[in-house]
Amino acid sequence: MSANASRQPTGDSDLSPGPGQAAPPADGTPGAAEGATNTKVIDGSGRSAHRFWSSRRIPAALAALLSAAAVGFLLYDVVAVRAGRNALRWRRRLAEELATRPLDDVWMIVGAAVAMALGLWLFLLAVTPGLRRLLPMRRPTGIPGTEDVRAGLDRRAAALVLRDRAMLVPGVQSAQVAVGRRKVKARARAHFRDLEEVRSDLDAELGEAVTSLGLARQPALVVRVRRPKKG
Numbered sequence: 247m248s249a250n251a252s253r254q255p256t257g258d259s260d261l262s263p264g265p266g267q268a269a270p271p272a273d274g275t276p277g278a279a280e281g282a283t284n285t286k287v288i289d290g291s292g293r294s295a296h297r298f299w300s301s302r303r304i305p306a307a308l309a310a311l312l313s314a315a316a317v318g319f320l321l322y323d324v325v326a327v328r329a330g331r332n333a334l335r336w337r338r339r340l341a342e343e344l345a346t347r348p349l350d351d352v353w354m355i356v357g358a359a360v361a362m363a364l365g366l367w368l369f370l371l372a373v374t375p376g377l378r379r380l381l382p383m384r385r386p387t388g389i390p391g392t393e394d395v396r397a398g399l400d401r402r403a404a405a406l407v408l409r410d411r412a413m414l415v416p417g418v419q420s421a422q423v424a425v426g427r428r429k430v431k432a433r434a435r436a437h438f439r440d441l442e443e444v445r446s447d448l449d450a451e452l453g454e455a456v457t458s459l460g461l462a463r464q465p466a467l468v469v470r471v472r473r474p475k476k477g
Contacts, residue, residue: 249406250423251420296382298375299377302376305368319334378401379402382396382461383460401426408423415447417444417447419437421435430468432468434448436471436473441472
């Protein structure tokens with residue numbers, strides 16, 4: 247998820263700095279998560295904060311409906327044959343094709359590839375958490391009754407907060423922030439001041455802002471600053 251903003255030539259930001267300034271550090275001490283890059287924070291119970299799992303309602307519903315339809319058709323045909331009726335044409339044709347076509351036939355290979363792709367897709371859905379837009383936050387410690395509390399931060403909301411903090415740095419005309427699970431990329435354009443000074447201030451400001459988000463996994467910060475294009 248990414249967010250971008252630009253500052254008018256008068257130096258006024260088009261967004262209020264409130265959200266960026268009002269976000270305090272998660273544990274009350276600034277810079278508490280420094281040096282925790284790409285590590286999982288362990289709470290007081292010794293458990294690490296893992297990603298949220300998606301319920302996969304749509305894939306589960308589709309798989310259930312297709313399976314129920316296939317089993318229903320097959321069961322109906324089996325019961326009809328047991329009752330003395332002829333088997334349905336599609337089942338006789340399918341049995342004939344499977345018995346006569348060689349394994350290296352094009353349609354046999356295509357059917358096997360499709361079945362394998364569907365199986366692999368369902369397997370990946372079963373073993374991956376999903377919900378990539380949510381970043382797990384640190385579990386609260388030292389507060390009774392919060393052992394099972396879990397919190398997540400939307401990546402787009404985190405990008406908006408970091409973008410607002412970047413716009414507070416003097417000299418920044420516009421800023422774009424993209425928040426990933428392991429890395430935060432910030433790109434800014436500075437219309438005055440030395441680029442190295444702006445980059446240093448941005449790195450400090452955004453580093454403090456990332457720490458204040460209270461994420462379980464402290465993402466790495468990458469800051470790039472350049473001059474605006476001359477029109």
